Amino acid sequence: MSKKVRWGILSTSKFARTKVIPALQRAETLEIAAICSRDAEKAKAHAAEFGIHAAYGSYEELIADPLLDVIYNPLPNHMHVEWSVRAAAAGKHVLCEKPLGMSAAEVTQLIEARDKHGIVIGEAFMVATHPQWEFVRTAVAEGRIGELRAVQGFFSYNNLDPTNIRNIADFGGGAMMDIGCYPIFTSRYVIGREPRGVAGLVERDPQFGTDRLASAMLDYGEVQCQFVCSTQATPYQRMHFSGTKGRIEVEIPFNAPPDRPTRVFVDDGRDVFGTGVETVTFDTCDQYTIEGEAFSAAVRGERPVPVSLESALGNMRVIESVFESARDRRWVELIR
Ligand SMILES: NC(=O)c1ccc[n+]([C@@H]2O[C@H](COP(=O)([O-])OP(=O)(O)OC[C@H]3O[C@@H](n4cnc5c(N)ncnc54)[C@H](OP(=O)(O)O)[C@@H]3O)[C@@H](O)[C@H]2O)c1
CATH class of the missing domain: 3.40.50.720 (NAD(P)-binding Rossmann-like Domain)
Structure with missing residues (x-):
């Protein structure tokens, strides 16, 4: 063609x-x-x-x-x-x-x-085709931070508009569906497999019925992922990947701007003051x-x-499990 x-x-x-x-x-x-x-x-x-x-x-x-x-x-x-x-x-x-x-x-x-x-x-x-995420996946796979141990994420904004689709429960609104899906996706993308279990905590807006604050723990075996997302908190986003020998931090992991470079920090872990942090800069690009x-x-x-849709199915299973876990106050096993 x-x-x-x-x-x-x-x-x-x-x-x-x-x-x-x-x-x-x-x-x-x-x-x-x-x-x-x-x-x-x-x-x-x-x-x-x-x-x-x-x-x-x-x-x-x-x-x-x-x-x-x-x-x-x-x-x-x-x-x-x-x-x-x-x-x-x-x-x-x-x-x-x-x-x-x-x-x-x-x-x-x-x-x-x-x-x-x-x-x-x-x-x-x-995010799957943004160069900064291809870099993170490759760096982790190549052992640049040793063995990956922990993934931590945060994604939030503050939106109280009752007419916004994000605040309409029947439309699939709420934090986990709208933005919690990103730490789930990027942890699966970097780790390269599905989590075997999920625990979730959900707090709902009394008027909208949507989850305005939600947290999850994903059990990837030797890697653990935790993240918080909110539709009613000050806007912020960050992802951390901690390994046995170093650490990677993605500065603007999800809404990477189309008009300025993006940055990923790679810390060789020599001290807690950031002496060993290398800033990797990605040229301005539009991820869309x-x-x-x-x-x-x-x-x-x-x-x-x-x-792929198979990946979408994996992500959706995790989202569903977060809600199931939060509702029943127990871990949900995805892979037995
Ligand atoms: N990948 C990303 O970075 C990213 C970022 C933001 C949003 N999104 C996704 O994009 C989608 C749209 O988000 P948005 O913020 O653009 O929402 P939006 O402005 O509300 O747009 C949704 C559109 O759907 C149509 N629609 C059909 N039935 C509707 C109904 N009953 N109520 C409201 N709209 C209806 C409307 O178009 P017409 O009036 O023209 O028919 C409306 O403009 C969501 O799935 C969201 O998760 C993705």
Whole structure:
């Protein structure tokens, strides 16, 4: 396939408009050929804003467009699987936002649709193709910090808007689904296997019913991971990987900025004052552009999909287990 991969944007999601569409429009191997909305006027207005050729007033029309190769799905979480299945049935490849669905059972439905229709579907964990995370995974695998022992994460923001999808329980809102999924994903990505057990602690907003504060411990055997996430705490994010001989810290692990370099600190552990810290700097890049190029390459058969549905299933099982553990106040075994 020498022509550009043609993408359609499923809705006028704020995140798509502010981050993904501009990033994809800087990619060389793809073009955004269409956008849609439940509201035709909104679709037209945003098509004009971004110079997108086609604007549709319904999701059905977008996924039926025969000129499109890929549907990018940034709908609210409870609509991810339904519309990804519908796009797959229309023969379209799908890059679907995280978290991929509401449950592991839902992800399994999408795996069945992918296999039935023979298309490519991936979860949009953009971190997987950011150079800083490829560096961390390789450095740990090569033993740069000795044997990995502990992973610690934190991810928070403060959002009290009752109309935001993150504060609507029926839409799959809450901290663990929205942002706890990242420490889960990046720990699995770096360690390279699934945790065998999970313990979770969840505190819910009395008005929204969503988890506004949630913590988890993931048992990876000789590696233990712990993290805290919150939708009602001062914005912060950090990931630490501690080994027998050193330590790696990712400064902005998830919302890596598109307009300045990112940094990873590698500490050789010689003292507690940071004397042995080397700062590894990654050139300015847009992780959503890289994600779009990588997914387009997967569609062309040039590489595997960056984050497969099997990976999405692993992540979703952990998320489900955190809630099960918190509810029952006990460990949940994933691998017996
Ligand atoms: N990977 C990342 O870095 C990242 C970052 C942020 C968000 N996300 C993911 O992106 C997705 C969208 O997040 P967002 O912040 O862009 O949300 P948003 O602004 O609320 O966008 C969701 C869109 O879905 C459509 N929609 C259909 N039915 C809806 C309903 N009943 N209520 C509300 N919207 C409905 C709307 O588009 P129309 O009105 O045009 O139909 C709306 O604009 C989420 O899954 C989120 O987890 C990913």
